[in-house]
Amino acid sequence: MAVLVESGKDTAYLTLDSPENRNALSSVMVEELTAGLTAAALDDDVRTIVLGHTGTTFCAGADLREAGASPELRTRQMLDLMRLIIDTPKPVVAKIDGHVRAGGMGLVAACDVAVAGPESSFALTEVRLGLAASVISV
Numbered sequence: 001m002a003v004l005v006e007s008g009k010d011t012a013y014l015t016l017d018s019p020e021n022r023n024a025l026s027s028v029m030v031e032e033l034t035a036g037l038t039a040a041a042l043d044d045d046v047r048t049i050v051l052g053h054t055g056t057t058f059c060a061g062a063d064l065r066e067a068g069a070s071p072e073l074r075t076r077q078m079l080d081l082m083r084l085i086i087d088t089p090k091p092v093v094a095k096i097d098g099h100v101r102a103g104g105m106g107l108v109a110a111c112d113v114a115v116a117g118p119e120s121s122f123a124l125t126e127v128r129l130g131l132a133a134s135v136i137s138v
Contacts, residue, residue, distance in 0.1 A: 003032035004054075005039075010047040012040035019055025024063035025103050030077045034084060041088045049088065051111060052095040056119065061102025061126070078103060085110035101125050105133070 004015040014036040016023040023029070040049045053059065062074065085092050085107065094108045097117030102125050108114050124133045 001032065002026060002029035003036055005032075005036045007043075007046070010045060012036070012043065012046045012049045014040070014049065014051050016051075016053040016059055019053075019057070021063060021065070022057035022060035022099070022101075023053050023055065023104070024060045024065075025078065025081075025107075026063035026066060027074075027077065029063070030081050034081055037084050037088055037092075041090060047090060049090055049092045050095050051085075051092060051107065053098060055098065057099040057101070057104075058094075058096045058120075059100060059104025059107055061104050078106065082106050082110040096120050099123075102133070 002016070002018045004013070004017045006013040006015070014033060016029065016033075018024065018026070018029060037049065040046045062078070066074065091112045092110075094111040094114040096108065096114060097119045100108055100120065100122045102123075105122060105124060108122075126133055
């Protein structure tokens with residue numbers, strides 16, 4: 001599993017749990033995040049959704065090991081995930097205490113509230129490759 005799903009009294013916790021690849025957004029992680037967000041949004045007992053992480057990186061962006069996959073499909077997955085976060089009727093809070101890079105910035109930007117601890121840093125690293133941060137501009 002790439003995403004841990006836990007429930008508190010009135011809060012759903014979705015934790016990115018793939019620290020070995022810096023919580024990069026693989027297809028599996030995107031699918032699990034989508035399922036977790038959808039379930040939390042439909043659960044009448046959940047009032048808030050907290051998106052957190054394990055390891056020193058909140059999210060490094062797209063999983064480059066899947067770079068050979070259809071770019072159109074990967075772009076659609078990312079856009080759909082960010083749109084789901086934006087459209088979720090309950091507040092989504094990003095709880096960050098680590099690095100946020102590339103597509104991870106899109107996740108944070110889509111949340112209603114972001115709380116960053118002292119170990120946090122933010123960067124759009126794709127610009128070093130001459131790429132625009134277009135996917136996260138939603």
